[in-house]
Amino acid sequence: MKYTVTPAEKSTVKIAITFTPEEWAAANDKAYQDNRKKFAVNGFRKGKVPKHVLELYYGKGLFYEDALNDLFVEHYPAILEKEKDNFTAVGDPALAVEEISEKKVTLTATTPVKPDVAIEKYTGIKIAKYEYTVTDADVDKDIEATRERLAESRDVTDRPAKLTDTVNIDFVGKCEGELFEGGSAKGYDLTLGSGQFIPGFEDQVVGMNVGESKDVNVTFPADYQAESLKGKPAVFNVVVNKITEKVLPELNEEFAKKVGSDSVEAYRAKVRERLEKSAASRSRNETENAIVTAIAQGAKAEIPDAMVEKQEDYAMQRMEYSLMYQGIRLDDYLKYVGQTREEYKKNFEEEARRTVLHQLIVEKLIKELNITASEEEIAEKVAEQAASVGKEAEEYRKSMDPRQLEYIEGDIKVTKLFDYLEANNEMVAPEAIETKAAENEENK
Numbered sequence: 001m002k003y004t005v006t007p008a009e010k011s012t013v014k015i016a017i018t019f020t021p022e023e024w025a026a027a028n029d030k031a032y033q034d035n036r037k038k039f040a041v042n043g044f045r046k047g048k049v050p051k052h053v054l055e056l057y058y059g060k061g062l063f064y065e066d067a068l069n070d071l072f073v074e075h076y077p078a079i080l081e082k083e084k085d086n087f088t089a090v091g092d093p094a095l096a097v098e099e100i101s102e103k104k105v106t107l108t109a110t111t112p113v114k115p116d117v118a119i120e121k122y123t124g125i126k127i128a129k130y131e132y133t134v135t136d137a138d139v140d141k142d143i144e145a146t147r148e149r150l151a152e153s154r155d156v157t158d159r160p161a162k163l164t165d166t167v168n169i170d171f172v173g174k175c176e177g178e179l180f181e182g183g184s185a186k187g188y189d190l191t192l193g194s195g196q197f198i199p200g201f202e203d204q205v206v207g208m209n210v211g212e213s214k215d216v217n218v219t220f221p222a223d224y225q226a227e228s229l230k231g232k233p234a235v236f237n238v239v240v241n242k243i244t245e246k247v248l249p250e251l252n253e254e255f256a257k258k259v260g261s262d263s264v265e266a267y268r269a270k271v272r273e274r275l276e277k278s279a280a281s282r283s284r285n286e287t288e289n290a291i292v293t294a295i296a297q298g299a300k301a302e303i304p305d306a307m308v309e310k311q312e313d314y315a316m317q318r319m320e321y322s323l324m325y326q327g328i329r330l331d332d333y334l335k336y337v338g339q340t341r342e343e344y345k346k347n348f349e350e351e352a353r354r355t356v357l358h359q360l361i362v363e364k365l366i367k368e369l370n371i372t373a374s375e376e377e378i379a380e381k382v383a384e385q386a387a388s389v390g391k392e393a394e395e396y397r398k399s400m401d402p403r404q405l406e407y408i409e410g411d412i413k414v415t416k417l418f419d420y421l422e423a424n425n426e427m428v429a430p431e432a433i434e435t436k437a438a439e440n441e442e443n444k
Contacts (some may be wrong), residue, residue, distance in 0.1 A: 001075055005083060011115035011304040013087055014080060016098065016216065018106045019071055025102075027071050029062035034392060068107060076109060088114040091306025112304035117360040120298030127294045129427035130286040132279040139272050146259065147248040156243040163193040164274065168242040175234040182226075184233070188243065198224070205238060209246075213239045280414045288418045291425065292358045303356050311352035312345045366413050369420065373412035381408045 003017045019027070021235035029051070037047040043058050044050075055062055072095065080089050093109035100106075153166070161167050168189055173183030192202045204216040216236045220229045249255045253263055320330040334344055365371075379393070382405075388398035 001071075003075075003079055005086070008110055011114075011302045012110050015076075015093070015109045015111060016106055017071075017075060017079070017109070018104065020104045023071065024105050026068070026152060027067035030065050030070060031066035035063065035066060036312065045149040060102075061100075068097065069104070071105075072107060072109070075333050087111075090114050090304060091310070114307070115301045115303060115360065117299055117301035117357070117364050119295060119361060119364060122295045122361075122365060123424040124276040125294050126424070126426045126428055126433065128287070128290045128433045129422070130283050130290065130430060132283050134272060134275045134279050138275055139268055142271050142275060143251065143268070147255075148246070150255075150258070151246040151248045152249050153244045156245050160209045161192060161240065161243045162206055164191070164246065165238055166191045166244045167208070168244075169205070170239045170241065171216075171236045173234050173236040175229055175232050180229065180234075181225075183236070201236065205240070208238070208240045210240055212242055214238065238343045265406075282420075287422065290419050290430075291418060292361055294425075295361055295421075296354070296357055299357065299361055301357055301360050303353060303360075307356045308349060308352045311355050315348040315352060316341070316345050362417065364413060365421075366417050369417065371408045371413050371416050371420070373416075377412050378405065378408055381412065 001017060001019050001023055005016055006014050006016075008014045023382060032054070036049065036051075036054070039049055039054055039058070040046040041053060042048045044053070049057075051063075076093070089111050091112040093111040096108045096110070098106040098108050117238045120175065156165065169188050169190060170186045171184065173180065175183070189203070190196060190202065192206055194202070196202070198218050200218045201216055204214070204218075208214055214237070214239050217233065218236065219233050220226075220231060221233045224230045249258070251264060256262065257262045258269040259267060261270055271274055316330075323330055334341065337344070344386075382397050382400070383393040385408075386393045391394070
């Protein structure tokens, strides 16, 4: 087997693979052995028909397709491995047969490959640096959210309903004296102030007592979904069956212990630490995105469709998982918006192309700046992960998948790259960038 590699258009290479007569004959024999049980010819038992008889009966090229597939599967991966320092395949090849006969066969694979990216400038650029801080109010808000989450419900019998209460109601609605679809229900739970019902409804239920009946007068919004009700007045007779209120746990030592701290002060400190880590991560992520976005403005790459489509698939997968957590199937959602998967996937094309370009820039700069991760740095990260799950570093490392170590190594390199880029560019407050952009827009 011999092969040649030549650059082709739009970040592809054309791999021409030529097989010797011996290789081609052996592949045809193997295809015959693998497939002969599928054929029957009068005068022969099924599976026992000689190869030359089958070729006479069905045609000389009967086993060519299977033979070609076998040869491709056997040799193509080895070629990619051999050429890995010259190019990286990023998608399935388009196959074509250039020449085929009993004596010779040449197969071509047009393969999309990772493109080079031309970077105009990556230092000396004015770039936004994002910094988020944590205030006492942020800590209080987080603690209140936890108290809300751990709140208990209690029946109310000694006062009328107020905002934030949940009322169980029966209601019958009429528009112009007539009942309408969806306007009546029994035993409906409504949280007052949630905005579930049309404007004015919930406000008028506030102040009602258990067992009380009342007519609630409202007007349907002009943009209401039901055409026949848009902008029209309606009357709902409402009966309150039950009122429940949220009872938040007191912020005391008992509560602190329930959420894993010895005291309220320790709990507040733990909340602050978590929020500060989150703020630092957000600051870094947004700053890194601003850096690579600024560099990308002067970068060019001929990105193959295969790389964009793969990124679109990732975006679709993330969306599918997100919908799944909400109890919605992607196929049902697509029916609702009236699009196929392929049509909807195109919504992610611009973002996908931008993401691929950013990834190419990061990879190119790591290579160009010769950024590496030492064994000591990798060991330190492994030790941190081991400590987080209560294991010894050596024991934890033995249980790690090689891909985890590759990820750690890559993460160290990326962190070093952005440290370098932040140190070698003019990092300014986001407001300065926005002001400059506004000035440029005015001067156009």
